[in-house]
Amino acid sequence: MDDIPPPPPLIDDLVEKNKDVHEKLLKNSETASSQYGVNIFIVGLFLMFAVYLKIMGLTESDRLMFLVILMLIQVVWMIFYICVSDRKKWAPTEKDGHAGARWLRCGIVLFAITTLVMHALKLGYFVGYSECIPIIEGIYPVTHIVHTFFQVYFLWCHSKDVIKSFKTLERFGLIHSVFTNLLLWASAVATESDHQLEEHMERLKSLGFTNLTLTYPTDIAHLECNCSTNLCKDFKKGIYYIYPFYIEYQILASAMLYVLWKNIGNKTSHLHHKNKLNFDGVYVGCFLGLIVMAATIGIVAIYLLNIGRSKTNSEAALSIYYFYSITVLGLMSIGSLLGLVIYKTEKTSVFKEKSPAVKLDAELLVGSSIGSWIISWGSILAIIFAEHHPTYTWYNLPYSILVIVEKYIQNLFIIAYINHTPQNNLKASHIEIPIETGQVSVPAESTDFTTSKGIEVQQQASMQNQQSKKDKTHRPPADRKNNNRKLVLKNLTVLLFLCNLSLWIPPAFGCRPQYDNGLEATVFGIMPWIVLIDVALPFSIFYRMHSTYSLFDVFCKI
Amino acid sequence: MDDIPPPPPLIDDLVEKNKDVHEKLLKNSETASSQYGVNIFIVGLFLMFAVYLKIMGLTESDRLMFLVILMLIQVVWMIFYICVSDRKKWAPTEKDGHAGARWLRCGIVLFAITTLVMHALKLGYFVGYSECIPIIEGIYPVTHIVHTFFQVYFLWCHSKDVIKSFKTLERFGLIHSVFTNLLLWASAVATESDHQLEEHMERLKSLGFTNLTLTYPTDIAHLECNCSTNLCKDFKKGIYYIYPFYIEYQILASAMLYVLWKNIGNKTSHLHHKNKLNFDGVYVGCFLGLIVMAATIGIVAIYLLNIGRSKTNSEAALSIYYFYSITVLGLMSIGSLLGLVIYKTEKTSVFKEKSPAVKLDAELLVGSSIGSWIISWGSILAIIFAEHHPTYTWYNLPYSILVIVEKYIQNLFIIAYINHTPQNNLKASHIEIPIETGQVSVPAESTDFTTSKGIEVQQQASMQNQQSKKDKTHRPPADRKNNNRKLVLKNLTVLLFLCNLSLWIPPAFGCRPQYDNGLEATVFGIMPWIVLIDVALPFSIFYRMHSTYSLFDVFCKI
Secondary structure, eight states: OOOSOOOOHHHHHHHHHHHHHHHHHHHHHHHHHHHHHHHHHHHHHHHHHHHHTTOTTOOHHHHHHHHHHHHHHHHHHHHHHHHHHHHTTTSOOOBBTTSSOHHHHHHHHHHHHHHHHHHHHHHHHHHHTTTTSOTHHHHHHHHHHHHHHHHHHHHHHHTTBOOOSOOHHHHHHHHHHHHHHHHHHHHHHHHHHHHHHHHHHHHHHHTTOGGGOOOOOOOHHHHTSOOSSSOHHHHHHHHHHHHHHHHHHHHHHHHHHHHHHHHTTOOOOBOOOOOOOOOTTOHHHHHHHHHHHHHHHHHHHHHHHHTTTOHHHHHHHHHHHHHHHHHHHHHHHHHHHHHHHHHHHOOOOOOOOOOHHHHHHHHHHHHHHHHHHHHHHHHHHHHHHOSOOOHHHHHHHHHHHHHHHHHHHHHHHHHHHHTOOHHHHHHHHHHHHHHHHTOOOOTTTSOSOHHHHHHHHHHHHHHHHHHHHHHHHOOOHHHHHHHHHHHHHHHHHHHHHHHHHHHHHHHHTTOOHHHHTOHHHHHHOHHHHHHHHHHHHHHHHHHHHHHHHHHHHHHHHO | OOOSOOOOHHHHHHHHHHHHHHHHHHHHHHHHHHHHHHHHHHHHHHHHHHHHTTOTTOOHHHHHHHHHHHHHHHHHHHHHHHHHHHHTTTSOOEEBTTSSOHHHHHHHHHHHHHHHHHHHHHHHHHHHTTTTSOTHHHHHHHHHHHHHHHHHHHHHHHTTEEOOSOOHHHHHHHHHHHHHHHHHHHHHHHHHHHHHHHHHHHHHHHTTOGGGOOOOOOOHHHHTSOOSSSOHHHHHHHHHHHHHHHHHHHHHHHHHHHHHHHHTTOOOOBOOOOOOOOOTTOHHHHHHHHHHHHHHHHHHHHHHHHTTTOHHHHHHHHHHHHHHHHHHHHHHHHHHHHHHHHHHHOOOOOOOOOOHHHHHHHHHHHHHHHHHHHHHHHHHHHHHHOSOOOHHHHHHHHHHHHHHHHHHHHHHHHHHHHTOOHHHHHHHHHHHHHHHHTOOOOTTTOSSOHHHHHHHHHHHHHHHHHHHHHHHHSOOHHHHHHHHHHHHHHHHHHHHHHHHHHHHHHHHTTOOHHHHTOHHHHHHOHHHHHHHHHHHHHHHHHHHHHHHHHHHHHHHHO
16 A cells, blocks of 8 residues: 655655745744834834924925935945846846736836936026025935936846845845835825925915915025026926826836835746737727827816816816716726626636736725725715805716726726736637537547557647638637637727826826815815825826726736 | 546536636625725715714714614624525535634623623613714614624624635625724724823823813713713713723724635635643743733823822823833833744744734734834934923833834734744654654665565554653653743743733723823824824724734744
8 A cells, every 4th residue: 555655754854844944034034124114114204294294393304314315225235136146147036927027117217217307307406506405405316316227227127036045135125125115205295295285276266265275385495595597497397297207106116126025935936928919900999099098188288278267267177177087987987897797708717816916916906096086985975065066066976986986897807807817818719629620539538548649639739730720711600709809808908098098197287176176175174185185196196007007917918 | 658648628627617717706706895895984984084073064973874874784794694604504614723713702702792881881871861862872872782792693603714605795795894893993993082182181281281282172962961860971981991992892803804704715724723721831921921910000000090180290100101111111022032032043844824814913913013103203203303301201212112122023923923833843843752762764764665664653653652651751852942942932922911911901091191291292283193193092002902812822822
């Protein structure tokens, strides 16, 4: 019975022990590093709020100093990591195919360029006012430029790395980088909200909400000073146009670094799926999507030109914006629903992805949706309980409901498909062909004679070869059905991709009806509502960008 | 070569497809239900804040109505689930051994009893004022009592269930339950903070911070009314003493329901580890821990009797509290560090747990630590930047630093050991004995003769038998060393267990130096600091309770 002796327990056990000691130290450094990161983040946020609320005598310089120190630590760590991994080039490094896809890396390079431009402008602004603003406002953009260069190089070359050997330093360095980027993101969001608020106060006046205006402190220090280059105002204007891109850059970099951190010591290695982009037959989706995008740009222009001019102009701008949004969101909801129905009826198998990158994608989608869900529920409750209802506020109700519904369905659609791998799709179509032509190997036929097996394999290969030739001229119905399904899905994905990209534009460039319509601010009070919008809207904007990425991923996988 | 034919592709594939379709629907309903839950939670929080900030004309009654509806939906779902699973009793249901441990279920029953008492008191209060307060304030406690009964029964009988069959209704029901309990928790926390604030305003006056008092609206409606039973005031007082337990009940119930939700469709089945509680030799830990506990109760009494009496009394109370806390936290830090050192030097293997219950435990520990980290960093910054430093505020600095450090180390210690299974421990000690007596089976010896193998096994068995008899009289040094190590760990765990339980008492029963010392409130402004404490302190209190549970778990596993 037991003719094979059991493996010697001692050696086996020692190997196992060694592995386990390794694993247990790994688990330990994971907790330790995440706790370190959280504490850095808390201190950074405290400093930010202290400066923002002007307490504790802290100034903007202190906060910038803190960020500069964090960035420099990260740069030193990145240089160390790059040097060490360059020295170990002979060793086969494991890669996670899901992390750091090429288009993601290209995206971060593009955003990084805008970041560099922004900090160059900041430097120009500093030069103009160099006499009266502290030196740190010049050091900060320089450090940021250096930081951006190193970070982009690091993410470009190493974003797929799966760090296998036990490296506490790597864990701490990565989590430090994640939270440094998150702090830079939070700081950018706060500055941007501040700036938006100034504009919106003007707009609210035009709608007759004079009681809602806040006395807003402008930076008086700079007003007393003369700009030596005469370009300072233009620089400042330029900076604010780039902010939306800068915000996206920070959040993207954080996400990529987080995936790297999560991948440390990961056991499941993932194959790299080379997905060829194929735009055949997606004309309908492209066409509709481009119409939506063109309309969006038009609407944003109309909105920005009319809002805050006069009561009639402002009301018209809001009404047009709501009508447009209701149409687009309705279209997207129907599209996502259709995609979901196709998914449910599809009989192809699904492979559950276990990469942290895929898991994070899904969590970020649902997590960032919460931002706009909060705003929308606020709007709905405000409309229900408001005392006065100007006409345009009624359009706010279907709009807010559709925002909730659209994100709900779209998330289901995207998450369903990013858990999908193309291999299964291919396998499924390969198997369906023999069924159609009757070439199924039944269990009884394939018993234990080896030579006929070899012949069978040859036969199958040649048949399949013929089959694939035949396919190009005359496809069997099941295959054709499958292809039609794919084509519909691809069109839907392209449409959703362009719609999400379009919907990113209005809030990122200053169309914020949640501020401008004045209804919610009247019901909730101006300060609570502003705080809520300032916290929730960045997530809502991030959602649109992130869903665009995810939909690109879905498109590649279909 | 390939004499075994490949399995027939069609049937295998169909089975796989079926499994995959199942899995893909599962994934879908996971996202869908979590999105539903988040939206319910947002609406509930909005109602809570609207009532709290007295906006939109919403009253307490509307909010209670909403909670009553949520609770009733949950009760209906639980009845449905209990009935269905009772009918299926013949089927072998899979259980997760990590979820719903017996002591956890006992804990929830104890807390549930306090909840029942509290709602009975609320009902009594309602009866007293029934003429002038709305009927919903009577319906609410009744519903809550019914809800508590069903929920405790449900958690007692079903908290280990691993729901295997695809059940969208189960997912939605469970997530509805999770968020209902979270809303009840948030509501309890808000009421408790409200009540604490009233008391602290009085205390701040005694310390000379007269400029910090807020005009606080007391419930005037009840004042105009006469209590028909003459017991209303006592009822109200009693209710506030029970609140800390009620808050713990809600958060515990949420956590257990969340684990159930996470376990739906889980594949890895876990054995139930029957851990016998063995208190042999933990006298030192028990003794020290009980001293700490007695001291805590004494300090809480001193604090509550002195704070707010006069400036001298208040300052003395604060100083004593800080000294006591610094001592206890220092002791705990050293204890955790020692435990961690033992863990790192130990050579026993570790088994990485994959149960959602264990993962959630670790995440809750780190997550709830964030609450007190935020408060402590706030205190540290306030001390650094404050203009005036009364003597007692200096004690706040080491105290705050120790709060951060202690949680950091203790989390590492607990998380290290809850990822440990006792089986490995047992195995390791079994293997070490033969090494000592030289009985190692080397690879060369154990080749392919079967009969000698059988003899060897018999020999080994008899040797081991003798060995275990010998062990009881004379243990080999390695085993003894291992036992000593275990004994030290057990003592440490018991000490930490009792210390954490002790530290839960002061904040839960009204010792809140973060409010009472007035330093942070002066630096940050009273409103921002109160909001921060109100949000962060519940997590800090929850941390102490949760670490107690986790340490109990660790004790059982050692």
